[in-house]
Amino acid sequence: xxxxxxxxxxxxxxxxxxxxxxxxxxxxxxxxxxxxxxxxxxxxxxxxxxxxxxxxxxxxxxxxxxxxxxxxxxxxxxxxxxxxxxxxxxxxxxxxxxxxxxxxxxxxxxxxxxxxxxxxxxxxxxxxxxxxxxxxxxxxxxxxxxxxxxxxxxxxxxxxxxxxxxxxxxxxxxxxxxxxxxxxxxxxxxxxxx
Amino acid sequence: xxxxxxxxxxxxxxxxxxxxxxxxxxxxxxxxxxxxxxxxxxxxxxxxxxxxxxxxxxxxxxxxxxxxxxxxxxxxxxxxxxxxxxxxxxxxxxxxxxxxxxxxxxxxxxxxxxxxxxxxxxxxxxxxxxxxxxxxxxxxxxxxxxxxxxxxxxxxxxxxxxxxxxxxxxxxxxxxxxxxxxxxxxxxxxxxxxxxxxxxxxxxxxxxxxxxxxxxxxxxxxxxxxxxxxxxxxxxxxxxxxxxxxxxxxxxxxxxxxxxxxxxxxxxxxxxxxxxxxxxxxxxxxxxxxxxxxxxxxxxxxxxxxxxxxxxxxxxxxxxxxxxxxxxxxxxxxxxxxxxxxxxxxxxxxxxxxxxxxxxxxxxxxxxxxxxxxxxxxxxxxxxxxxxxxxxxxxxxxxxxxxxxxxxxxxxxxxxxxxxxxxxxxxxxxxxxxxxxxxxxxxxxxxxxxxxxx
Numbered sequence: 001x002x003x004x005x006x007x008x009x010x011x012x013x014x015x016x017x018x019x020x021x022x023x024x025x026x027x028x029x030x031x032x033x034x035x036x037x038x039x040x041x042x043x044x045x046x047x048x049x050x051x052x053x054x055x056x057x058x059x060x061x062x063x064x065x066x067x068x069x070x071x072x073x074x075x076x077x078x079x080x081x082x083x084x085x086x087x088x089x090x091x092x093x094x095x096x097x098x099x100x101x102x103x104x105x106x107x108x109x110x111x112x113x114x115x116x117x118x119x120x121x122x123x124x125x126x127x128x129x130x131x132x133x134x135x136x137x138x139x140x141x142x143x144x145x146x147x148x149x150x151x152x153x154x155x156x157x158x159x160x161x162x163x164x165x166x167x168x169x170x171x172x173x174x175x176x177x178x179x180x181x182x183x184x185x186x187x188x189x190x191x192x193x194x
Numbered sequence: 195x196x197x198x199x200x201x202x203x204x205x206x207x208x209x210x211x212x213x214x215x216x217x218x219x220x221x222x223x224x225x226x227x228x229x230x231x232x233x234x235x236x237x238x239x240x241x242x243x244x245x246x247x248x249x250x251x252x253x254x255x256x257x258x259x260x261x262x263x264x265x266x267x268x269x270x271x272x273x274x275x276x277x278x279x280x281x282x283x284x285x286x287x288x289x290x291x292x293x294x295x296x297x298x299x300x301x302x303x304x305x306x307x308x309x310x311x312x313x314x315x316x317x318x319x320x321x322x323x324x325x326x327x328x329x330x331x332x333x334x335x336x337x338x339x340x341x342x343x344x345x346x347x348x349x350x351x352x353x354x355x356x357x358x359x360x361x362x363x364x365x366x367x368x369x370x371x372x373x374x375x376x377x378x379x380x381x382x383x384x385x386x387x388x389x390x391x392x393x394x395x396x397x398x399x400x401x402x403x404x405x406x407x408x409x410x411x412x413x414x415x416x417x418x419x420x421x422x423x424x425x426x427x428x429x430x431x432x433x434x435x436x437x438x439x440x441x442x443x444x445x446x447x448x449x450x451x452x453x454x455x456x457x458x459x460x461x462x463x464x465x466x467x468x469x470x471x472x473x474x475x476x477x478x479x480x481x482x483x484x485x486x487x488x489x490x491x492x493x494x495x496x497x498x499x500x501x502x503x504x505x506x507x508x509x510x511x512x513x514x515x516x517x518x519x520x521x522x523x524x525x526x527x528x529x530x531x532x533x534x535x536x537x538x539x540x541x542x543x544x545x546x547x548x549x550x551x552x553x554x555x556x557x558x559x560x561x562x563x564x565x566x567x568x569x570x571x572x573x574x575x576x577x578x579x580x581x582x583x584x585x586x587x588x589x590x591x592x593x594x595x596x597x598x599x600x601x602x603x604x605x606x607x608x609x610x611x612x613x614x615x616x617x618x619x620x621x622x623x624x625x626x627x628x629x630x631x632x633x634x635x636x637x638x639x640x641x642x643x644x645x646x647x648x
Binding site: 188 | 302303304305306307308310311312313314315316317629
């Protein structure tokens with residue numbers, strides 16, 4: 001514990017991160033302390049095992065996929081900047097932020113949140129959610145509670161509804177369209193970060 | 195020159211005398227007889243007023259500078275915000291995303307719920323949270339408990355500086371003196387009493403000596419303790435269980451009643467104290483090697499409780515220090531012995547000083563220094579009515595029943611998690627619970643309740 005400024009001085013390029021992610025310095029300091037708390041062996045980076053050690057995460061049915069989202073480029077070491085950039089996806093959308101022309105979308109924009117969710121389904125990163133990938137997610141979420149036939153029928157029905165170009169897979173555009181009416185901000189934001 | 199020296203010596207001499215007289219009259223004598231002048235309560239109320247003022251100043255200052263104050267969420271808020279899976283699903287259906295083919299169906303967005311829960315637990319999880327100190331809503335002028343302390347106003351900084359001076363310059367030396375007196379007296383008196391033959395006189399004197407020394411130690415920490423329901427105080431031949439926050443718990447409970455302690459034999463100063471204590475009345479100290487042998491441990495405990503002349507045993511079944519916002523799983527060992535259990539709930543007031551010992555962050559000496567340089571340790575102790583194992587109840591169920599009672603009385607969260615989860619992995623059965631729940635909502639459509647583990 002200690003004052004925010006002393007923690008902030010330990011973070012390399014803190015100002016850049018604040019600018020990029022939209023977190024305040026207080027949030028950043030808190031996330032840094034969390035990063036250090038998770039990094040039990042004090043390596044300076046996080047490994048998948050550090051995430052697996054979080055009890056509540058371990059009992060989440062899609063725990064592996066979430067961890068995979070952090071280590072998406074296949075690397076085994078997650079430094080603080082990457083940690084924060086990914087968590088920034090879950091910041092609530094700032095409605096009153098003025099959009100400068102030609103500036104990139106903020107990390108926590110609706111589109112980027114959707115992209116994050118998309119990659120949870122699309123494990124082979126081919127830009128489409130195949131029937132098999134959908135089945136895998138359903139299996140992870142339901143496991144022994146339903147029969148294989150029920151799983152397949154759910155998968156079939158979902159693809160039927162969302163797949164508009166009839167290629168038996170759900171592309172990102174189709175994914176986005178099927179979730180048009182869903183309040184993404186509400187579902188993919190962590191309220192207590194505010 | 196000499197005149198000045200003489201004057202200095204005289205002044206020092208006088209101040210020492212005054213100091214010690216005050217100490218004796220206001221602290222040690224009442225401790226010996228177990229009475230109180232009420233000075234500590236007055237001190238506590240004054241401090242509270244100052245803290246409130248300080249927090250208001252900080253909030254006002256932050257608003258002026260247009261900064262955002264980091265507000266730690268409290269237990270209650272989070273549980274209200276975390277909608278249960280069922281509620282979220284119903285909401286999703288009602289908002290009309292996807293077809294309405296009667297009954298709940300899988301939607302692509304269902305994954306959001308799990309995803310969000312997962313990321314929430316990455317940012318802050320219930321278990322790790324229990325092993326770091328509790329965050330406060332108002333500031334108690336200790337930098338160690340505050341994130342927002344930047345230079346907000348001169349007045350506040352001056353107040354804080356004054357606080358540091360008082361705590362380290364006046365309170366700390368006072369407390370250290372008291373601590374040494376208390377411990378020294380304990381060792382001395384118990385060794386003396388140990389020379390007496392076993393009998394009524396010995397137990398009587400030992401009780402008085404123990405109580406007196408612990409009361410001095412309590413004042414050494416400026417601990418302001420409120421005991422509730424003293425009619426339920428543990429009696430001989432029973433086991434007293436309490437939730438564990440720090441080594442100070444022992445001192446707090448022992449200053450109100452006599453217990454037989456259980457613990458490992460230590461070397462050094464602790465060892466000296468242990469050996470002295472055991473001369474006056476029977477405590478249970480285990481060698482390192484004996485601790486592993488569960489049967490041996492159980493046997494010694496059973497023998498002790500069977501003997502009605504021996505004092506009740508004091509045990510902390512959580513097995514490790516928790517940060518006093520919740521009660522974690524009780525180890526079943528002490529509940530298998532089959533005697534009356536006297537539960538005790540201890541709740542510290544975090545506004546004055548954080549009593550939690552984060553053994554991975556601080557060592558014992560560092561911790562004691564923190565304790566002695568805080569404003570005060572304020573806590574409440576509730577003695578709950580005795581409980582015994584019922585017919586058809588096994589040790590684990592009994593342990594959980596006692597744990598729930600303690601959590602309820604102390605206003606702590608009752609968690610299913612094991613204190614040993616500081617190190618170990620989660621059981622598969624918990625993951626299955628989550629899957630079962632989701633499938634029920636999708637396929638079954640019955641009313642379900644989230645397990646308390648979630």
